[in-house]
Amino acid sequence: MNPRSLVKLAWVETKLFTREPLALLFTLVFPLVVMIVIAGVFASSGGPVFSGVGGSEYYVAGYVGVVIGSIGLVSLPAHLAAYHERGILRRFRASSIPIWAVFGTQAIVSLVVAIASSLLLVLVALLFYRFDLPRSFSAVALGFVVSALGFMALGLLLATLSRSARVAQAVGLSLFFPMWLLSGAGPPPGVMPDTMRRVGDVLPLTHVVRAVQHPWFGLGLPGTDLVYLLVLLLAAGGLTAFVAGRG
Amino acid sequence: MASVIEVEELRKTYGSQVAVDGVSLEVSRGEIFGLLGPNGAGKTTMVECIQGLRRPDSGRVRVLGMDPQRETEALRRRIGSQLQESALPDRIRVWEALDLFASFMQGTTDWRALLEQWGLREKRGATFSSLSGGQRQRLFVALALLGHPEVVFLDELTQGLDPAARRVAWRLIRQVRDAGTTVVLVTHYMDEAEQLCDRLAIVDRGKIVALDSPQNLINRFANGIRVIFSTDQHDLGWLASVPHVRAVGRHGPRVEVDGTGPVLALVASALVAHGITPSDLRVEQPTLEDVFLAVTGGPAQEAFA
Numbered sequence: 001m002n003p004r005s006l007v008k009l010a011w012v013e014t015k016l017f018t019r020e021p022l023a024l025l026f027t028l029v030f031p032l033v034v035m036i037v038i039a040g041v042f043a044s045s046g047g048p049v050f051s052g053v054g055g056s057e058y059y060v061a062g063y064v065g066v067v068i069g070s071i072g073l074v075s076l077p078a079h080l081a082a083y084h085e086r087g088i089l090r091r092f093r094a095s096s097i098p099i100w101a102v103f104g105t106q107a108i109v110s111l112v113v114a115i116a117s118s119l120l121l122v123l124v125a126l127l128f129y130r131f132d133l134p135r136s137f138s139a140v141a142l143g144f145v146v147s148a149l150g151f152m153a154l155g156l157l158l159a160t161l162s163r164s165a166r167v168a169q170a171v172g173l174s175l176f177f178p179m180w181l182l183s184g185a186g187p188p189p190g191v192m193p194d195t196m197r198r199v200g201d202v203l204p205l206t207h208v209v210r211a212v213q214h215p216w217f218g219l220g221l222p223g224t225d226l227v228y229l230l231v232l233l234l235a236a237g238g239l240t241a242f243v244a245g246r247g
Numbered sequence: 248m249a250s251v252i253e254v255e256e257l258r259k260t261y262g263s264q265v266a267v268d269g270v271s272l273e274v275s276r277g278e279i280f281g282l283l284g285p286n287g288a289g290k291t292t293m294v295e296c297i298q299g300l301r302r303p304d305s306g307r308v309r310v311l312g313m314d315p316q317r318e319t320e321a322l323r324r325r326i327g328s329q330l331q332e333s334a335l336p337d338r339i340r341v342w343e344a345l346d347l348f349a350s351f352m353q354g355t356t357d358w359r360a361l362l363e364q365w366g367l368r369e370k371r372g373a374t375f376s377s378l379s380g381g382q383r384q385r386l387f388v389a390l391a392l393l394g395h396p397e398v399v400f401l402d403e404l405t406q407g408l409d410p411a412a413r414r415v416a417w418r419l420i421r422q423v424r425d426a427g428t429t430v431v432l433v434t435h436y437m438d439e440a441e442q443l444c445d446r447l448a449i450v451d452r453g454k455i456v457a458l459d460s461p462q463n464l465i466n467r468f469a470n471g472i473r474v475i476f477s478t479d480q481h482d483l484g485w486l487a488s489v490p491h492v493r494a495v496g497r498h499g500p501r502v503e504v505d506g507t508g509p510v511l512a513l514v515a516s517a518l519v520a521h522g523i524t525p526s527d528l529r530v531e532q533p534t535l536e537d538v539f540l541a542v543t544g545g546p547a548q549e550a551f552a
Contacts, residue, residue: 005350012339012347019338019374087333094300094328095390096320096351 035063049190057131062185065209072151080159081168139215153236179205257306268453284450327396352394381412469537476525
């Protein structure tokens with residue numbers, strides 16, 4: 001396999017992503033708009049409920065995590081399930097473009113889009129609100145990348161298990177919304193009833209939000225969350241390889 | 248001529264349904280080989296097994312001397328494929344698709360020449376979703392021809408095309424063969440198979456029921472010829488005794504004579520001898536459709552209509 005072919009595939013997939021209104025809406029616009037509203041509503045709040053930082057900072061960091069969730073759960077699986085359903089993967093495979101290359105470049109493109117979308121989100125937030133930037137950029141970057149890899153693997157698994165783009169979209173959205181609301185990027189965990197918080201704790205997006213927030217607020221590396229996300233990466237990645245290899 | 252494809256006793260079942268039932272065939276280098284049959288006869292499964300896209304239950308397949316199951320990647324680089332019911336991403340542009348697919352081929356492939364040859368130059372920057380059915384098919388063939396394949400598989404290439412676009416496609420397929428590429432053509436259109444194929448296998452319920460050139464098939468299985476003319480003369484009883492005449496039918500002034508071989512010349516001279524010189528004397532030759540009726544023993548299904 002010529003590495004230049006893979007770069008070309010990734011570049012074409014990036015261009016295709018920018019031509020897809022639904023994907024753009026969900027990965028760029030939706031987190032941005034919700035962040036602007038909610039970070040504004042709680043701009044003057046703070047204290048222990050918001051992990052000891054101001055409301056704006058709490059939510060800006062949180063929505064960097066939400067971007068990862070919306071790409072991994074909504075846009076990536078719907079995109080690849082449509083490839084499967086419409087015979088695009090077959091078309092690729094018959095022309096010596098292996099499926100692992102399509103999946104792999106798609107995951108990389110999603111990671112790049114997630115980074116771009118997060119940077120845009122922070123830049124727009126800087127125009128509206130006053131908040132502190134991450135105490136440790138490298139630790140936030142680590143949390144972000146581990147989260148993104150875990151969620152891309154989850155997205156690939158959803159795509160592989162879904163027989164159609166509709167199914168992928170329905171499943172993706174019905175996973176995304178509860179995960180988002182209970183992740184800490186909706187109401188802060190401090191105001192949630194115990195049961196809700198416990199449900200949130202087992203959902204993967206909660207760990208993504210924490211993996212970004214904790215190093216951002218200077219609360220140190222969130223070891224448990226990173227381990228959870230690495231396990232997610234291995235489990236979802238392994239299952240995807242198993243299911244795709246069998247089919 | 249050397250065989251580029253050899254298939255022996257190929258079998259493939261889906262659950263209890265037998266899709267391909269013990270098929271053997273050989274395709275020679277440089278010919279257009281057709282698989283003709285109604286939808287659901289097993290044609291697509293056959294060519295997908297031959298290309299290594301499906302795993303047969305049993306049987307032996309060799310393409311260019313290679314085993315499609317074991318040497319899949321090496322084989323893919325030497326064959327081209329236009330798949331039924333496949334697609335490209337909606338928003339990919341024509342040039343992007345050609346450029347991308349070409350980059351996965353070995354060696355340099357000039358996709359710009361194919362763009363020109365297949366009449367896609369004006370559509371270079373158009374998205375896949377904006378192309379017409381004919382343009383999409385031309386793009387698929389162009390993609391299949393990237394990297395100069397030795398064998399190209401075309402599965403229901405002209406499905407959904409209007410008659411003018413189909414004729415253009417036929418001309419281009421002949422060009423592909425004339426350039427030295429072996430073509431395997433899957434179709435359910437009788438006229439397409441008759442026009443295009445050098446040799447042709449008629450497929451029915453997973454089996455090959457006849458295999459030869461279209462003309463030989465017609466000669467062998469449908470040698471009936473019908474001579475038609477009009478006359479006011481009522482007493483035509485003598486026509487039945489003309490050699491090679493099998494039956495005479497009459498509908499008002501219109502007379503239909505069914506026969507074989509040289510029946511036209513014999514009927515014509517007998518008519519003249521009896522002082523009948525109809526100005527509308529004509530003959531209906533049998534077609535592949537008659538062959539299909541003869542070899543499958545059933546009416547052509549609606550797919551052939």
